[in-house]
Amino acid sequence: MSRIYFDNNATTPVRSEVREAILPYLGDVFGNPSSAHRVGEEAKNGLDLAREQVAGLFKTRAARIVFTSGGSEANNIAIWSAVSADPAKKHIISSQVEHASVLEPLRFLAGYGYEIELLPVDSAGGLDLDRLSAALRPDTALVSLMGANNETGVLWPLAEISGICQGKNVLLHCDGVQMVGKESLDLEALGVDYFSVAGHKLHGPKGVGALYARRNVPVKPLIMGAGQEQGRRAGTENMPSIAGFGKACELAKQGLTEYSKIGALRDFLQQEIVKQIPDVIINGGTLPRLANTLNVSFKYCSSAGMIQELDARGVAVSGHSACHSGDLDPSHVLAAMRVPEDYLHGSLRISLSSCNTRQEADRFLALLPGIVARARQTFAA
Amino acid sequence: MSRIYFDNNATTPVRSEVREAILPYLGDVFGNPSSAHRVGEEAKNGLDLAREQVAGLFKTRAARIVFTSGGSEANNIAIWSAVSADPAKKHIISSQVEHASVLEPLRFLAGYGYEIELLPVDSAGGLDLDRLSAALRPDTALVSLMGANNETGVLWPLAEISGICQGKNVLLHCDGVQMVGKESLDLEALGVDYFSVAGHKLHGPKGVGALYARRNVPVKPLIMGAGQEQGRRAGTENMPSIAGFGKACELAKQGLTEYSKIGALRDFLQQEIVKQIPDVIINGGTLPRLANTLNVSFKYCSSAGMIQELDARGVAVSGHSACHSGDLDPSHVLAAMRVPEDYLHGSLRISLSSCNTRQEADRFLALLPGIVARARQTFAA
Numbered sequence: 001m002s003r004i005y006f007d008n009n010a011t012t013p014v015r016s017e018v019r020e021a022i023l024p025y026l027g028d029v030f031g032n033p034s035s036a037h038r039v040g041e042e043a044k045n046g047l048d049l050a051r052e053q054v055a056g057l058f059k060t061r062a063a064r065i066v067f068t069s070g071g072s073e074a075n076n077i078a079i080w081s082a083v084s085a086d087p088a089k090k091h092i093i094s095s096q097v098e099h100a101s102v103l104e105p106l107r108f109l110a111g112y113g114y115e116i117e118l119l120p121v122d123s124a125g126g127l128d129l130d131r132l133s134a135a136l137r138p139d140t141a142l143v144s145l146m147g148a149n150n151e152t153g154v155l156w157p158l159a160e161i162s163g164i165c166q167g168k169n170v171l172l173h174c175d176g177v178q179m180v181g182k183e184s185l186d187l188e189a190l191g192v193d194y195f196s197v198a199g200h201k202l203h204g205p206k207g208v209g210a211l212y213a214r215r216n217v218p219v220k221p222l223i224m225g226a227g228q229e230q231g232r233r234a235g236t237e238n239m240p241s242i243a244g245f246g247k248a249c250e251l252a253k254q255g256l257t258e259y260s261k262i263g264a265l266r267d268f269l270q271q272e273i274v275k276q277i278p279d280v281i282i283n284g285g286t287l288p289r290l291a292n293t294l295n296v297s298f299k300y301c302s303s304a305g306m307i308q309e310l311d312a313r314g315v316a317v318s319g320h321s322a323c324h325s326g327d328l329d330p331s332h333v334l335a336a337m338r339v340p341e342d343y344l345h346g347s348l349r350i351s352l353s354s355c356n357t358r359q360e361a362d363r364f365l366a367l368l369p370g371i372v373a374r375a376r377q378t379f380a381a
Numbered sequence: 382m383s384r385i386y387f388d389n390n391a392t393t394p395v396r397s398e399v400r401e402a403i404l405p406y407l408g409d410v411f412g413n414p415s416s417a418h419r420v421g422e423e424a425k426n427g428l429d430l431a432r433e434q435v436a437g438l439f440k441t442r443a444a445r446i447v448f449t450s451g452g453s454e455a456n457n458i459a460i461w462s463a464v465s466a467d468p469a470k471k472h473i474i475s476s477q478v479e480h481a482s483v484l485e486p487l488r489f490l491a492g493y494g495y496e497i498e499l500l501p502v503d504s505a506g507g508l509d510l511d512r513l514s515a516a517l518r519p520d521t522a523l524v525s526l527m528g529a530n531n532e533t534g535v536l537w538p539l540a541e542i543s544g545i546c547q548g549k550n551v552l553l554h555c556d557g558v559q560m561v562g563k564e565s566l567d568l569e570a571l572g573v574d575y576f577s578v579a580g581h582k583l584h585g586p587k588g589v590g591a592l593y594a595r596r597n598v599p600v601k602p603l604i605m606g607a608g609q610e611q612g613r614r615a616g617t618e619n620m621p622s623i624a625g626f627g628k629a630c631e632l633a634k635q636g637l638t639e640y641s642k643i644g645a646l647r648d649f650l651q652q653e654i655v656k657q658i659p660d661v662i663i664n665g666g667t668l669p670r671l672a673n674t675l676n677v678s679f680k681y682c683s684s685a686g687m688i689q690e691l692d693a694r695g696v697a698v699s700g701h702s703a704c705h706s707g708d709l710d711p712s713h714v715l716a717a718m719r720v721p722e723d724y725l726h727g728s729l730r731i732s733l734s735s736c737n738t739r740q741e742a743d744r745f746l747a748l749l750p751g752i753v754a755r756a757r758q759t760f761a762a
Contacts, residue, residue, distance in 0.1 A: 005420060011413040011617065019407045026400045026586065026625075032392040035699060036685075037692040039386060069450035069588065072606040072616035101606030101615055108605055200617060205407065207450065207588060207619020222603065224489055225453040225482030234482055235453035236392065236581060238588020241622065244407075304417075311418040318416060 004315045004360045008201075009150055009178060009293060009351035014244070015203040021247035022205065025240035033237050034228065043239050050246025054210050057249040058195070059186040066211045066219060066232045067242050071177035071198030072101035074211040075144075077222045077233070078173040078194035079105045081213070082142035083114070084220040085171065089141035095119045095127065096336040097151075102144050102175055114141075125154035125284040125337050129164060136168040143172045147195075148179035151320050151333040151349055152284030153293025155179065162191040171217065177201055177209070181252035182259055182290050193217045199241065203353070204248030208241035255354065262352050263291030269350060269361050270294050276369050281343050283334060292352040297339050301346025301375040309371050315364055318349045346375065385696040385741045389582075390531055390559060390674060390732035395625070396584040402628035403586065406621040414618050415609065424620050431627025435591050438630040439576070440567040447592045447600060447613045448623050452558035452579030453482035455592040456525075458603045458614070459554040459575035460486045462594070463523035464495070465601040466552065470522035476500045476508065477717040478532075483525050483556055495522075506535035506665040506718050510545065517549040524553045528576075529560035532701050532714040532730055533665030534674025536560065543572040552598065558582055558590070562633035563640055563671050574598045580622065584734070585629030589622035636735065643733050644672030646742055650731060651675050653746050658753050662724050664715060675731040678720050682727025682756040690752050696745055699730045727756065 005013070025046060031039035033047045051062040058064075068074045079102070083092070094106055096118045106116045117135055121127055127145070136143070143165050148155050158174060165172040173194035176185070181202030187195055195212040199205050213219045213232075225234030270282055279299035298306070303319035310317055320331035330344045339347070350364075386394070406427060412420035414428045432443040449455045460483070464473070475487055477499045487497045498516055502508055508526070517524070524546050529536050539555060546553040554575035557566070562583030568576055576593040580586050594600045594613075606615030651663055660680035679687070684700035691698055701712035711725045720728070731745075 003420065007413075007416060007418065007420070010416050010421070011411065013411045014407045019404075022407060022621075023400075026395045026403060030392065030394045031697075032388075032581075032587075035388060035391050035697070036688055037388065037697040037699070039384070039388070039697045040391070069454070069604070069619065070616045073450070073604045075606070076604050076615075099606070100608075101604070104602075104605035104607075104615065198617070200413075205619075205621055206413075206617050207622050221485075223450070223454045223457050223482070224485035225456070225480070226485075227481075234457075234485065235451045236579070236587050238450065238586075238619075238622070240403075240586055241588050241619070307417055316412075316416070316418040316420045318418070 004364060006350045006352060006356065006364065007316045007318045008353040009349060010318055011200045011206065012203045012353050013355055014205055015248065015251060017251060018204055018244045018247045022240045022244040025243050033239065034226070046239060046243050047237055050242045053246035053250040057180070057185070057253045058212060060188050060212060064212050064214065066213060066229050067237060068209045068211055068233060069207055069238070070209040071175070071196050073222065074196035074198070074209050075099065075101040075175055076105050077211050077219065078196060079142065079144060080222050081194070081218050081220040082171045082173060083109065085218045086141060089139045091115045091117065091137050091140045092142050092144065093117045093119065093132065093135050093140060094144040095121065095146070097121055097125070097149055097333040098144065098146055099150060099175055099177070121336050123338050124286045125149060125152050126287050127156050129157070129160055132161065133164050136164070136170055140168070140170045143170055144175065146175040146178070148183065148290050149284065149333060150178040151331055152295045153290035154284040155183065155288045155290065158190050158192065166191055179290065181256070182292060184256050187212055199245035199248055202248050202252045204245040205241045208238055208245045258354065260291050262354060262356070265356060265358060265361055266292060266294050266352055268358070269365070272365050273368065276365070277372050281339060283337060283339060283347065294350040296348050296350070297334065297343035298346040298348070298372050298375070299342050300379045301372060302379060303345060303347050305378060306346070306348060306371055306375050309374070310367065313367050315367065319347060320349060385745060387731045387733060387737065387745065388697045388699045389734040390730060391699055392581045392587065393584045393734050394736055395586055396629065396632060398632060399585055399625045399628045403621045403625040406624050410620070414620065415607070427620060427624050428618055431623045434627035434631040438561070438566070438634045439593060441569050441593060445593050445595065447594060447610050448618060449590045449592055449614060450588055450619070451590040452556070452577050454603065455577035455579070455590050456480065456482040456556055457486050458592050458600065459577060460523065460525060461603050462575070462599050462601040463552045463554060464490065466599045467522060470520045472496045472498065472518050472521045473523050473525065474498045474500065474513065474516050474521060475525040476502065476527070478502055478506070478530055478714040479525065479527055480531060480556055480558070483527070502717050504718050505667045506530060506533050507668050508537050510538070510541055513542065514545050517545070517551055521549070521551045524551055525556065527556040527559070529564065529671050530665065530714060531559040532712055533676045534671035535665040536564065536669045536671065539571055539573065547572055560671065562637070563673060565637050568593055580626035580629055583629050583633045585626040586622045589619055589626045639735065641672050643735060643737070646737060646739060647673060647675050647733055649739070650742050650746070654749065657746070657750050662720060664718060664720060664728065673733040677729050677731070678715065678724035679727040679729070679753050679756070680723050681760045682753060683760060684726060684728050686759060687727070687729060687752055687756050690755070691748065694748050696748065700728060701730060
């Protein structure tokens, strides 16, 4: 029986069209895009095309796109660029539920005289915009807030957040890694200053991503060296992956209208879980969410055991962010949402993609109630 | 007629075995190595294998290898780690002929109270080791010197340099990007503290590299976030490229004994150029050099014109580092070697790989004298 992959927020299968777009760059088109000869020029053409494809997904211009090694680097560059823009500003606002690649650079800056204010969320995973507005100060260097939470899928109102920040002339970075390819985006209209994306969350390859930076917004290279990416990111361009990432963005743009169909499958799973299993909480379920994400806490369960048993039965799900799968600690996101202690340790993130089917959902639902029941017995023992 | 690619120091064609090693990670083995299920585990196995393969090329242990997005990032991490190790030490020694990804971070640090001492080279491209020794101070945070120059191929005596630094207890970083796969290396025996490598210089993919860090030598993440690479480099691992890089290292290890054969082809080219064309200087030709590299300055010539005409005839060579191919300025490496002004602007870097043949050398030699003659006419006009 084939495996069921329900962990698409951790990473996604690479589309065959993406693989096809990568292959020439592992073959004849092997040049260094910076080289002043035809071999280099052919690679440079691929780089230009990919930049157009990425920009196309965000309805922006290619010049706004800086290719990076992934979402983490993009998040780091945004923070680094914003604090470099005006070193006199020492206050940064973010939230308690951000990804580690935002929280860790901020923790680092806290050691260098920066005041880091992490906004809390309510039990639904929502943000208090009045509180954000009140937190903005003349010395606020940056607001960094994610577009969609990687664990719960909860979407924050980016247009409103952007309006608030623009009103006070504060730079806004949005970690968009998890929402890209799932939500339609017009970055120019939104008015965010920085926006991060990773290729492998939208059926592109790992190890590549991009930072969008609005016109005239400073970008300071984190990796310093030669003048690639218009001096905004040094290092020979990762041509195979960039080409695949560009293709993945092109496909995602075409597929956006269909993406909501995944929502029907997610809603079906959610309804059946709530119907078949007692004492569950749907985390973030009352707010606008990514159509593919379902985060459930089961009372008196241990996620680790459930994940292991599901894996043994051929189903891949996760407890929280893949980046922390080795941790035994509960999710910092669910902790910030004050999920009750009885539920907190028994949380599963089920994240779908267009590759998943109703049949897979049925197979999963045939397994889950028994697994939860056994987990509860173990927990009680 | 097929193209001749003589720009292997800029980048190299990807070996077919490398491509084969990459493909599974663009297919079934798409997992996130950090995920706690089989899909993740399979990817993790590939990560472990690649780390062994890279370590194998350097005769070191896998735990010493940190995967990066390439050589530039590895160089940046080494510098960043060394200055973080003891913030009281504010003196750094490097050389005038380093790669931009060493020089630029140092230039940045110069703006933050660091004293950067760039050692000169002699006209052969050699380093004065007594001068290095005399430059070391109690507050020297780091010595950063390349193993082989990317433009001339000149090799520096790493074992002696390492001995000098160890004698004064100063951290040593070596940018080994250009020497890896061409020179046999035993990093543990050499005793360097940091060593940088890039996949695409040894027939691996672009966008991946590694930093070797000796046991107990601090590594501070430049890209901060989740705990990948044992907390030394955040971001979802670039599995396709890492797998290809590992394979490229395995193949390079097997091929090292044969690599010197390339030297015969390079020596043939050099002899014929000197024989057939008057007024040339072989840059770095009197010192130990990489077997694949030939850097020639032609009196009263412009490199840009020669590169363009060679390209039109199907031959790819470069003027200097690919990272600066857009520059009109002459090479900072050759300028540091005080190549006479009459020669400086007419320099070509011819860099071979095991893919090149005697037939290609013959075709190139049939073209070059005429091209140089025309370049000289244009120059005189």
